[in-house]
Amino acid sequence: MPVTAPSFAPATIDTVIEAVEHPAQSVASLVLRRSDGQQFPAWEAGSHIDVHLENGLIRQYSLCSSRQSLSELRIGVLRTPDSRGGSAHVHDALRAGETLRISAPRNNFPLVDSRKYLFLAGGIGITPIIPMLEAVEAAGRQWVLYYGGRSRDTMAFARELEATYGTEKVKIIAEDVEGRLNLQEILGMPRAHMLVYACGPGGMLGAIEDFCMGWPPGVLHTERFVANDLGAGGNTEPFEVELSLTGTTVTVDTHQSILEAVEQAGARVLSSCRAGLCGTCETRIVSGEAEHRDAALTEADKDAGEVMMVCVSRAAAGCSRLVLEL
Amino acid sequence: MSTILHEPAIFTEDPFDPAVIADPYPFLARLREAGSVSYLEATGSYAVAGYEEVYEVLTDFETYSSAGGLGPRDIRKDEAWRPPSILESDPPIHTVMRRALTGVINPGTVRALRGPFTPPAVELTTALAKLQGFDAITDLAEKYPLRVFPDAVGIPEEGREHLLPYGNMVFNAFGPENYIFKQAFAQGDAHAAAVMKSCQRESMDEVGFGAQIWAKVAEGLISEQQATLLVRALLSAGVDTTIFGIGNTLSVLARYPEAWAQLRKNPSMAKFAVDEALRLESPFQKFHRTVAVDTVLGGVKLEAGTKVLVFLGAANRDPRKWGEDADSFSLDRSSSGHVAFGMGLHQCVGQPIARMEMEIVLQQLLERVQTIEPAGAPVPIIHNVLRGFESLPVSITAAR
Ligand code: HEM
Ligand code: FES
Numbered sequence: 191m192p193v194t195a196p197s198f199a200p201a202t203i204d205t206v207i208e209a210v211e212h213p214a215q216s217v218a219s220l221v222l223r224r225s226d227g228q229q230f231p232a233w234e235a236g237s238h239i240d241v242h243l244e245n246g247l248i249r250q251y252s253l254c255s256s257r258q259s260l261s262e263l264r265i266g267v268l269r270t271p272d273s274r275g276g277s278a279h280v281h282d283a284l285r286a287g288e289t290l291r292i293s294a295p296r297n298n299f300p301l302v303d304s305r306k307y308l309f310l311a312g313g314i315g316i317t318p319i320i321p322m323l324e325a326v327e328a329a330g331r332q333w334v335l336y337y338g339g340r341s342r343d344t345m346a347f348a349r350e351l352e353a354t355y356g357t358e359k360v361k362i363i364a365e366d367v368e369g370r371l372n373l374q375e376i377l378g379m380p381r382a383h384m385l386v387y388a389c390g391p392g393g394m395l396g397a398i399e400d401f402c403m404g405w406p407p408g409v410l411h412t413e414r415f416v417a418n419d420l421g422a423g424g425n426t427e428p429f430e431v432e433l434s435l436t437g438t439t440v441t442v443d444t445h446q447s448i449l450e451a452v453e454q455a456g457a458r459v460l461s462s463c464r465a466g467l468c469g470t471c472e473t474r475i476v477s478g479e480a481e482h483r484d485a486a487l488t489e490a491d492k493d494a495g496e497v498m499m500v501c502v503s504r505a506a507a508g509c510s511r512l513v514l515e516l
Numbered sequence: 517m518s519t520i521l522h523e524p525a526i527f528t529e530d531p532f533d534p535a536v537i538a539d540p541y542p543f544l545a546r547l548r549e550a551g552s553v554s555y556l557e558a559t560g561s562y563a564v565a566g567y568e569e570v571y572e573v574l575t576d577f578e579t580y581s582s583a584g585g586l587g588p589r590d591i592r593k594d595e596a597w598r599p600p601s602i603l604e605s606d607p608p609i610h611t612v613m614r615r616a617l618t619g620v621i622n623p624g625t626v627r628a629l630r631g632p633f634t635p636p637a638v639e640l641t642t643a644l645a646k647l648q649g650f651d652a653i654t655d656l657a658e659k660y661p662l663r664v665f666p667d668a669v670g671i672p673e674e675g676r677e678h679l680l681p682y683g684n685m686v687f688n689a690f691g692p693e694n695y696i697f698k699q700a701f702a703q704g705d706a707h708a709a710a711v712m713k714s715c716q717r718e719s720m721d722e723v724g725f726g727a728q729i730w731a732k733v734a735e736g737l738i739s740e741q742q743a744t745l746l747v748r749a750l751l752s753a754g755v756d757t758t759i760f761g762i763g764n765t766l767s768v769l770a771r772y773p774e775a776w777a778q779l780r781k782n783p784s785m786a787k788f789a790v791d792e793a794l795r796l797e798s799p800f801q802k803f804h805r806t807v808a809v810d811t812v813l814g815g816v817k818l819e820a821g822t823k824v825l826v827f828l829g830a831a832n833r834d835p836r837k838w839g840e841d842a843d844s845f846s847l848d849r850s851s852s853g854h855v856a857f858g859m860g861l862h863q864c865v866g867q868p869i870a871r872m873e874m875e876i877v878l879q880q881l882l883e884r885v886q887t888i889e890p891a892g893a894p895v896p897i898i899h900n901v902l903r904g905f906e907s908l909p910v911s912i913t914a915a916r
Contacts (some may be wrong), residue, residue, distance in 0.1 A: 212796070306579075332579070379575070381575045382568070382575045382576060383570050453850070461852045462853070462854075462857065462863075462867070463859065467863065468867055470628075470868070472623050487623055491622075491624045
C-alpha cells in the first residue's frame, strides 16, 4: 500500500462497522456503512481507503467489495505479526456496531483498459484485484487470475472467487498442495495486448518484475501491499557493461535490459524474442559474472558462464561490471 | 471500457492464386491496407497482415490454437485421428515435445556444429568463385543444407532424395487443396514412407539430433511415437526453409551491390544482413491458426472455430512497424522482432541452426566473391506458403 502522504487532507467519512468476518486464517474483513445513511462516492477498481484508527494510526486498505452497491464498502485486513499495531488493532479492537473514520476512496492502482489481463495475487494481495475482476468480467474482457497462498485456509475469498467465475479463470495455487506459483511458466511467454496486474508481497513482486523484463514496456502494474518489504528478487541494482570491441562503457539501469542499454549506446546486437527464449542474442562474456534469467541456455551452459542472453540476464549480485564481447 | 467493433474488410482476391504467389508483395500491401482483419472470400477464413495483429495472434496461443492444424481445415474434425506433431499441438502436449526438442537443439549444441558445418561451405563457394556466374539456387542454396543438415540429424544416406519433395508436401498442405497442393502430393505416399523410415530409431547414427531425441524416450519424457514425429518435424521443417532462406538472402544481396561491398569490408555484419533478408523475403510466408474461444482482434469479432490466415511475410513489411522504407533492404536497420521464425510458443526451434547455416554460406561467399549481380530474371517457386526461387542466375567477379 502506498505510504506517501497526500498533499491535502482527504475528506473523511464516518462509518459504522456493519460486520466483521473472518474469510481466512488471520484475515479480518470489515463491512462498512456510512453513519449518515448515504451512499459512498463512486470509486474505481484498485482503490483504497485510509482508515483512521483510534490509536492515531492511519492505515491504507484496498477495497474488495462490489462497485455495484455503493451502500457498503469492504476491506480485508491481514494480521501481520510485526505490525506496529495497525492490523492487530483492527483484529483485536474493532467490533460490529462501532464507528470508524475513513477517507474517501482513492486510486493509486488504476485498471487500464486492455483486451486481455493476467492477474497475479499473493496472499492478502487479492483484495484490490477483486473489484478489477468484476470490472473486466462486466466489460467482457479475457482474463485469468493466479492466486497463490500458503494454504487454502489462509487464502481469503478464494472459494467465493472460484464460485463466481469458475476454475477456468480462477486458478488457486495453495503452496502446501501444489507448491508456489510457477512464475516462469506463467510469465515466460510474453503475450500481445495483455496487461499484468500483480499484488502481493515484495519478494513475489520482485520475481514478477524479473520475469516481465521480456514483456512489452508498460504491461506490468503492481501494488506492494507492504511498502517497506521490497524483498530482493535477484539483482535489480544498476551495473556497468563494458563493450570489449569498442571499449565503451554503458550503465544498465534497474528497469532496463542489457540489450536495451547497449542498443541505446549505439551497439548492434542480434535479437529476436527479447524474452530469453530463442537464444538469438547470445553474447560472449569476457569477464564478470552473469545472473542467467533466460530459458534458452542449458544449466551446464549457465554454469560455465561463458555466454549470456543479454535480453533478460543481468550481472550477478556483487558483480558491478560485466565485460561483454560486443 | 469499451472497444468499438467493426466488420472485417471483405477481400475477394485469392492469396493462393499462382500469379499472386509469384509476386506477392503488391497483394500483401493491399491486404494490409484493407483493415486490421479481413475476411477472405476465396478461402472462407479471416486474414491478418499487419505486424500488430500478426504478433498478437502468434503470441496468444490460448486464443489462437495450433491444434486445429496450420492448414485451412480444422484437423480435429478429420475422421482419421492422428497423433499431433509439435507444430499442430497446444500445451500440454506441445510442452513435452518442445522440451524434448530444446533439450537437443539449443544454443550450446548448435554452437558445436559451427566446426563441421563450415568445410562444406568453403568447398562449395571455392568451386563457384572460379566461375563467371552460377545459379544461386541449384548450385548453392539447394546443395548446402543437404550437405550438412541430414548428417546433423544422423539419418542414413539412403532415402535422402525424398527429403525435399516431402518437405514440399508438408508445407504445401498449410494451404488449400488446390492444383499446387495436388502437384506436391503426386507421389506423396512414397516420399512419406521413405521419410518415416529415416525417422526410426534403427535408422539413426549414434550421435546426431535424431539419436538424442530417441534418448528422451528412454528418459520417459516422450513416447516412441512422439520421437518419430519429432525427428520427422526436423526433417520436414529444417531443409526447404533453410534452402529458401539462403536463396532469398542472395536474391536480395544481388540487388544491393553497396550492401555487398560494405559486407566485404566488414564480414562480421553478415548475421545482420541475413536477419534483414529474412525480414524482407521471409521463407515461411503464411499459415493458419484456429480461434479457440470467441474473441476480438483488431476491433473485429472472431468466433471460436474459425480459421485465421497469418501473413508473416506481410507483417515483416508493415510500414507502421518498419517505416516507409519497409520494402527495401537496409544494413543499418535493426530487424529485431521480425516474425520470419514466428514468435512466442511455437517460435522456430531450428532458428539457431538456420541462422548459422545462412551466416556461414554468406561469409564464405563474401570472402571469395568481389561482386555479385543478377544475370537474368529469377524464377519464383509456386508454393502455397513458402517464398523462394527455383532459379536465380547470378554473375560474379572473384575476389583477388
Ligand atoms: C530460415 C529457415 C527457417 C524458417 C524461416 C523457419 C520458420 C519457422 C516458423 C515461422 C515456425 C513457427 C510455426 C508456427 O508458429 O506455427 C517454425 C517452427 C518450427 N521450426 Fe522452423 N524455420 C526454419 C528453419 C528450421 C530448421 C533448420 C529446423 C530444424 C532444425 C526447424 C524446425 C522447426 C520446428 C520443429 C518448429 C516447430 C516448433 C514448435 O511448434 O514449437 N526450422 N519455423
Ligand atoms: S532475443 Fe531471444 S533470447 Fe534474447
